[in-house]
Amino acid sequence: MGVAQRKRHDPRREATRAALIEAAETMFAEAGVEGVSTRQIAAAIGSSNNNVISYHFGSKEDLIEAIYRHRLPQIDARRHKLLQEADAAGRGHDLAPLMRALWLPLFEQTNEAGQHSYACFLASLGRLGMSDTRYLVSPDFPETTRVADRIAMLLPGEVASQFDIRMRAVASMIFTTLQLIDREALGNSAEAERMFGDAIAMATAAIAAPASSDPALARN
Secondary structure, eight states: OOHHHHHHHOHHHHHHHHHHHHHHHHHHHHHOGGGOOHHHHHHHTTOOOTTHHHHHTSSHHHHHHHHHHHHHHHHHHHHHHHHHHHHHTTOTTOHHHHHHHHHHHHHHOOOTTSOOHHHHHHHHHHHTTOGGGGGGSGGGOHHHHHHHHHHHHTSOHHHHTTHHHHHHHHHHHHHHHHHHHHHHSTTOHHHHHHHHHHHHHHHHHHHTOOOOOOHHHHHO
């Protein structure tokens, strides 16, 4: 059997690949991309093969892309559904439901331990200045871009020009809230929903807050 055929039809290979992706996501979220070796990821799934990452993915950078491609199909589909619901309710161009459509799927995603592993993984990339790696797969998951574009269109000109920076700040707020939920409200769904609802309200206010009129602050 050729390598290409084995890769297409070997369910054990796909199970190993998925296990590596999910282990890497959680470990990167906890210790950062630079704080985890490929050998540690292999050991986390019980593999003694130190080359298992290079066999399945090629490099750690390719593994990061694989994590995106593992999580984003469901997240992008959920954003599509939430946007459809907002449109059906006549609120598809209102800021609050658009912010909810953007961020709720990250609240809904949890790993086997009940933690928001993908959001924490994104936060770890942000700390390393690697958030832009997400754009490598953006064309394949257009609903996220569609929601973000609608949000940007609702902002005044002087605020819209700062959209990318504001979105990163808002993302940091959401990620921090999800990390707090994992530490302080794990297993308490009512408290988790309250905390996340507060974060969405604050994020919605922050993304549309008037631009600073203080020249010194604007320069900084």
